[in-house]
Amino acid sequence: MASNNESGVDLLESLRNPDNKRLEEKVKQLREREEAHNAKAAQRLKDLIASNSTLPVTISSIRLIGQGSQHTRRSFLDRLFNPILSANRDAPYTLSEALQEAGSAADKLRRFEIYHDVSMFIDKPSPTDPSSTPSDINIFLSARERGRINLKTGTDIGNVEGSAYGNLLWRNIFGGAESLSLNASKGTRTRSSYQAVFDTPIASDPDKRLTIDALASATSKPRASHEEVLKGAGLKYSWAAKGGSRHQVSYSGAWRQITNLATGASPTVRNDAGDSVKSSISHTWTSDHRDNPLLPSRGYLLKTVSEIAGWGPLRGDVGFWKSEIETNAAVPVPIPGIKGDSGVSFSTGLRAGMLYPLPVGFSGAPLPSRVNDRFQLGGPTDIRGFNIGGLGPRDGNDGVGGDVYAAFSSNLLFPFPRVGKDTPLRLQLFANGGRLLALKDKGGNTSQSVYSTVAGLADGLPSLAAGVGVVYAHPIARFELNFSLPLVVRKGEDARKGLQFGVGINFL
Structure with a gap:
């Protein structure tokens, strides 16, 4: 008690005395004593619980x-x-x-x-x-x-994209952790996008969720000489499994339009122009054991996405089975002379996908894929050193996408000089590549066509690029500014030498 009284007297004297340095020292001492007292009290509580744990x-x-x-x-x-x-x-x-x-x-x-x-x-x-x-x-x-209603507006700047957005979030609507999110944005590439998402947990379980969403958007796709207008809705159910993996099953129905064709639009784009209706169910499985999904230094990711459209009772006017697999792994790199974590890490990733044509309904011939259903490859978030949609089949100046692809990336990340390993800023060296192919015509035999196309992925070197860049992992998204040098480019592919800026949450 005497020491506490003396500290109080000293503090009062310091307040009377305009010596700020002395006052700061006294305040610091009091804070340290309080923290030590709280730590001792917490430890006594832990000891008490431990000694009575079987009570x-x-x-x-x-x-x-x-x-x-x-x-x-x-x-x-x-x-x-x-x-x-x-x-x-x-x-x-x-x-x-x-x-x-x-x-x-x-x-x-x-x-x-x-x-x-x-x-x-x-x-x-x-x-x-x-x-x-x-x-x-x-x-x-x-x-x-938390605040039950949250309104947010702002602007986004990404690769060849600038937009303004508004978001309204209403939490705990009916008192059961339900939420309603309304989003609207307008931009240079996404002309307009309006989305409403209602999400609710099932049986008071945060790992079981039901989501209903509706979307209307208009997106400019200048690299394929058209604009896509989409209106649709979906229903999703997600749950967690043992081992930390997650599943999601969803149904979506969408009316799509390929419209506003450019003057020089290719025959492939013109053939797919107009309306189409897609009715599909999909399943996503994710097992993410990385220490940080935006800047991993250890751990691995496994993810599969499967979608079936048009077949059987689904109907619509497009039919296919579309499947993708993604893997990613990261390991810390020890540096001689540095104890513990050096902040240097090596990561590698692989993605592959296939679109298998199916008939619409229960019978009939499989339908060829459309431009708005095929895979696109290239850009700052997957194959750096190429423009968005820059790899794969082309018709004239249009990138028309492909039905089978494989892509890979290897990255070596270093702490930024004089900043330290505890910041989300890194220098990176990277090499990445991939191939995107359209199905080969095998006289109407779909299975042979798919098999032949998959085998063609190994025919020759993939398109390759390497470079160096700066990575910043913000809690919301990852930012990259890279200098890329294309090394292997096939005829017609749209490579990009020089600086490339990317923003996203999923990078290869």
């Missing part, structure tokens, strides 16, 4: 308190909390088990993203409560609600 306890109640907690409905919280109440369990808890279960419930509450902070503390019931027992504990979750 039998009963979770009699769980309560959510804090600013905005009244906006979350009781039935939603009951599904989350009731399973861990002792009254609903056959086996008794130990103190350690009770805290673990309550911590798991708190973590689920955080993942709904409707609260800023969720902290947990325990208390004993009132001694005057006749129904309480010595082993009863009450658990309180203190939370501060």
